């Protein structure tokens with residue numbers, strides 16, 4: 001160990017918070033999964049064998065981008081090479097790996113989760129399924145890192161899911177979105193062959209989203225307001241009807 005235990009103290013807390021959030025959302029099972037966040041050349045990453053849903057900051061280890069331990073008392077996750085490889089290849093800020101139920105189920109049957117809903121465009125569109133390799137191996141790291149090309153998410157065949165983003169909050173949001181999309185696909189496929197958005201439909205969504213700054217709240221324009229009663233004193237419809 002080459003540094004004091006204060007290294008990335010805040011990030012160790014945020015990793016533990018993120019794990020508990022993923023657990024509350026039902027994306028975690030036992031000791032499966034691992035989460036990390038990067039600041040410069042340092043990475044705060046969950047310890048191997050830790051129960052993520054009840055994780056504490058003391059179960060988060062700090063390493064550098066070469067995998068050297070900088071702070072903490074527990075061995076880092078067996079998927080350390082996978083996390084570090086994602087940081088090296090994509091320069092991203094946070095990585096979330098889970099064995100979330102819907103994502104894992106589909107990872108056992110699909111080669112790719114097609115773009116059946118426009119929200120998948122947040123992850124880059126269709127989500128590839130990285131070919132299977134044993135957990136914790138360089139082969140698995142290579143397979144998943146390749147499947148992430150141009151994407152913020154990949155499924156891992158017969159294993160689980162991985163998302164990455166600039167911030168840990170975003171990487172968690174991506175994991176939640178991916179699990180939701182896998183659920184949508186699963187339910188749709190139970191009733192027929194899901195329709196897939198074609199390239200033109202996907203482009204139209206991207207254009208519309210950019211034009212509207214979709215997904216953010218915006219103040220009303222003065223022209224949108226018809227009169228003060230519509231904003232300040234909405235009509236008490238229920239009370240009037242009952243008179």
Ligand code: 13P
Pocket residue numbers: 031032033034046047048049050076077078079135136
């Ligand atoms: P760790 O406990 O070593 O993080 O392993 C869990 C896992 O999900 C491996 O892919």
